[in-house]
Structure formats: structure tokens, C-alpha cells
Amino acid sequence: MQEYFSRDDVFAVCAALPATRDENPFGPETSVYKVVGKVFAITNLDGEPVTVTLKADPPHAEALVRDHPWITPGYHMNKRHWVTLTLGPDADSQLVTDLIVNSYELVVAGLPRDKRPT
Template sequence: MDGETLQETARTRAEELPAVELTRPFGPEHDVAKVVGKMFLLLTEVRGRPIVVLKADPRDSEALRQAHPDITPGYHMNKRHWITLEPGEDLDEEMIRELVTESYLLVVERLPRAKRPVDPATVGPRPDGSSAS
């Protein structure tokens, strides 16, 4: 998948999720998706290549990086909790959509219940097939 399609797929999925705000706190070349003020997605470029940076459970992050050459540690983020999706042949639209959803859910689950825009269990399956809890 080329970088433009990668970012557009991630952006579209993020915009579909409840209470998401797209911002540019780091400048016009960096799009950030937040839920209730908490970041879960970064769209930027590294050496002229579009990338997507997402929050990930540390165990999932490691497994994803081992299984997929187009998934690397989070660019300019905590390498245990963030992953970078890079252009290449390894990722498809469904996987990108699932990883964006998972990133969103990780943030929502840590919000106080009163501030959660949705019950994380109702948003959909996680990439590993389990329900959000």
C-alpha cells in the first residue's frame, strides 16, 4: 500500500469513531487524532514517506512488529506503547482500520467512565478477535 492510501485509510477510520478531533498541535505537516483531548493517532512523514503512528498494547506491539515488516516501533514515541505503520505490501485496509480502532480503544479505556464517549465493549472486535473490555 502506498503512503497516501495508508494515511487516508487511517484518517477515515479515525473520523468515523465517536468524539474524535483532528488537530495539528505540532505544525501543519503533522495531523493528530485525539479523543477527549488524548492522542491516539499521528499522521506525518519521515524522510518524505507518509507514516501512521498508533498507540498499541506493549504485548501486541511486539508481536505486530515481529509479524509485519511494515510495522516498526513508534516514531518519536515510547517504543513499547506506540507503533509506526509504513508504506509497503504487508498491510491492507482492514488491518489498518482495526489497528486505528484498537489505538482509540486503548485511550478510551483509560478515560474516567464519565468522560468516555462510548462503552469500549461496543465499538467492535480487537485485532486479535477478542471483544474490548
């Protein structure tokens, strides 16, 4: 059986970033990672496939959706600024990691300077 990026891998990458919190504002089936109260990642806690929704710059989001069949416009989010990744054998683990970190960095860049984690 081929290993691919898992729900636990998503949690590990998110939790390793500075000043993050895991919350469940939408109920026990959804995990929402925030930095200083702002969302940067949303993932399902049960069921398959594992999905993670991340913030992305609009031109980058458009290219990701165009070039990767496992990436779609953000589910229940602004489709220009968010993408949803369906994790499975086609999902590139390094790209998933990079997109999680990029989402975090985009959210941090939008925070007031005095609120940004160091």
C-alpha cells in the same frame, strides 16, 4: 497500479470514531487525532511514505513489530506502547483499520468513565 491504504483512508477511519478531533500541535505537516484530548493516532500530512503511529498493548506491539516488516516501534513515542505503520503495498488494509480502532479503544479505556464517549 495497486491501491493500498492511503492517508485519506487513515483520516476516514479516525474521523468515523466517536468524539474525535484532528489537530496540528506539532505543526502543519503532522495530523494528530485525539479523543477527549488524548492522542490515539499521528500521521504525516505530506511526503511519502505515509506513516501512522498508533497506541498498542506492549505484548501486541512487540508481536506486530516482529511479524510485520512495515510496522516498527513508535517513532518519537514510548516504543513499548506505540507502533508506527508505514503504509504501502505490503500493509494489510484490514489490519491497519483494526489497529486504528484498537488504538482508539485503548485510549478510551484509559479515560475516566464520565469522560468516555458513548
